[in-house]
Amino acid sequence: MKRFARPIALVGxxxxxxxxxxxxSAEAFAGPLFWTAIGHHNEAPALPADGTxxxxxxxxxxxxxxxxxTGPAVDAYYGLVQVQVTIQGGRLASVEVLQYPSDRxxxxxxxxxxxxxxxSEVISAQSARVDIVSGAxxxxxxxxxxxxxxxxxxxG
Amino acid sequence: MARDTRILMGMxxxxxxxxxxxxxxxxxxxxxxxTVDRRFSPFKxxxxxxxxxxSPLPLSDLSADLREVLAIASRTKRxxxxxxxxxxxxxxxxxSGIVKGWAVRNAARRIEAAGCQHFFVDAGGDIQSLGxxxxxxxxxxxxRNPFNDREIIKVLVPRGCGIAxxxxxxxxxxxxxxYRPGQPIDDIVSLTVIGPxxxxxxxxxxxxxxxxxxxxxxxxxxxxxxxxxxxxxxxxTQTSGFRAFVTS
Numbered sequence: 001m002k003r004f005a006r007p008i009a010l011v012g013x014x015x016x017x018x019x020x021x022x023x024x025s026a027e028a029f030a031g032p033l034f035w036t037a038i039g040h041h042n043e044a045p046a047l048p049a050d051g052t053x054x055x056x057x058x059x060x061x062x063x064x065x066x067x068x069x070t071g072p073a074v075d076a077y078y079g080l081v082q083v084q085v086t087i088q089g090g091r092l093a094s095v096e097v098l099q100y101p102s103d104r105x106x107x108x109x110x111x112x113x114x115x116x117x118x119x120s121e122v123i124s125a126q127s128a129r130v131d132i133v134s135g136a137x138x139x140x141x142x143x144x145x146x147x148x149x150x151x152x153x154x155x156g
Numbered sequence: 157m158a159r160d161t162r163i164l165m166g167m168x169x170x171x172x173x174x175x176x177x178x179x180x181x182x183x184x185x186x187x188x189x190x191t192v193d194r195r196f197s198p199f200k201x202x203x204x205x206x207x208x209x210x211s212p213l214p215l216s217d218l219s220a221d222l223r224e225v226l227a228i229a230s231r232t233k234r235x236x237x238x239x240x241x242x243x244x245x246x247x248x249x250x251x252s253g254i255v256k257g258w259a260v261r262n263a264a265r266r267i268e269a270a271g272c273q274h275f276f277v278d279a280g281g282d283i284q285s286l287g288x289x290x291x292x293x294x295x296x297x298x299x300r301n302p303f304n305d306r307e308i309i310k311v312l313v314p315r316g317c318g319i320a321x322x323x324x325x326x327x328x329x330x331x332x333x334x335y336r337p338g339q340p341i342d343d344i345v346s347l348t349v350i351g352p353x354x355x356x357x358x359x360x361x362x363x364x365x366x367x368x369x370x371x372x373x374x375x376x377x378x379x380x381x382x383x384x385x386x387x388x389x390x391x392x393t394q395t396s397g398f399r400a401f402v403t404s
Contacts, residue, residue, distance in 0.1 A: 117396075118372060118373070118376060118393050118394065118395060118396065119393065119394055119396075119399075120391055120392065120393045120394075121391070121392050121394075122390060122391060122392070123301065123309040123386055123390050123391070123392045124309065125301060125304075125307040125308070125309060126298070126307075126308050126309060126310065126311055126404070128296070128298075128308075128311045128403075128404055129296065130296045130297060130298035130308060130311055131276070131285075131289060131295050131296050131297065132170070132276060132278050132283050132285070132295065132296075132297045132298070133281070133297070133298045133299075133300050133308060134278075134281040134282070134283055134297055134298070134299055134300065134319050134320065134321045134348060135281055135298075135299055135300020135301070135302065135305070135308075135321050135323070135346060135348070
């Protein structure tokens, strides 16, 4: 079950590093320190008795160790990529890109075309009024199916 | 003002027209959705889509509407590297991934053609709005928390753009990765796309969702489209232009 943390952390990192090659070298990219920091046991939530789809967020339920964790610089073929994550209050607060390839003209071109730096955040409930709602709703059942499929992929 | 919600095409459809005296127009638009359902439902054995699913028909035998939807589906498949495919793993045709956005866009065009400038049409979270609310404010659209349907996690002001959300819905996995048939898409749970209109938003939301984690990068490369994806762990990632639509 502990290994389940891997794809989770990957999402946080890969969305910042953002390239296909990073995915293939993800393990070296994330580094043992990072995994140690966040490799917590993850439990699938129990189905509420009334069948309501209120499922606790995995990201909010997991308590990481507070602090900043720097991954190693990883060769992403066209240059090095390195990120630092910050955990506050037990939660992933930010991911900062320490270095990415931009020193060479060719790298810059590849970057602008294939490496958009996309912002990530932990979702949080908003109290503002809205006129219309767009969204997919996960029932507990669908959520548990997804969890099980993810666990299966993670070798759990 | 006229506003009504009805269940059609297996989902709640809401129409609100801010201008007065247009109750009949609302009824007309609902009637339009009913005709779309009769023609395009993969669940109705007597629909045109079901007939085409059972046996190939010459193009000349198809209605203009179905030809248009098939053309859009074929174009979308090309534009999304094959990730949008209306042919399901079992071989049946299911154009639902386009028909919803297409029908909402057409409904909005009907309302506009009748002279209205302030309205919205919402079919199961595919939303086309125009103009202002009855209070003269911008339409505000919430993105639902995929883990708790009583919460919203983002407030958007689309200003005439279309919005669609693909996800792992109540009925379970209904989107397939055509390159890995039979495998559920389990790493992302909700993807909201803002596009020039609701049809563009819908077709790219469906395709990008099927791409999994790579979908948001795909959207980033496309002009005129922005996206907000939520993964299984409640981490959201947005395209670089998405922030311009966010309000609080």
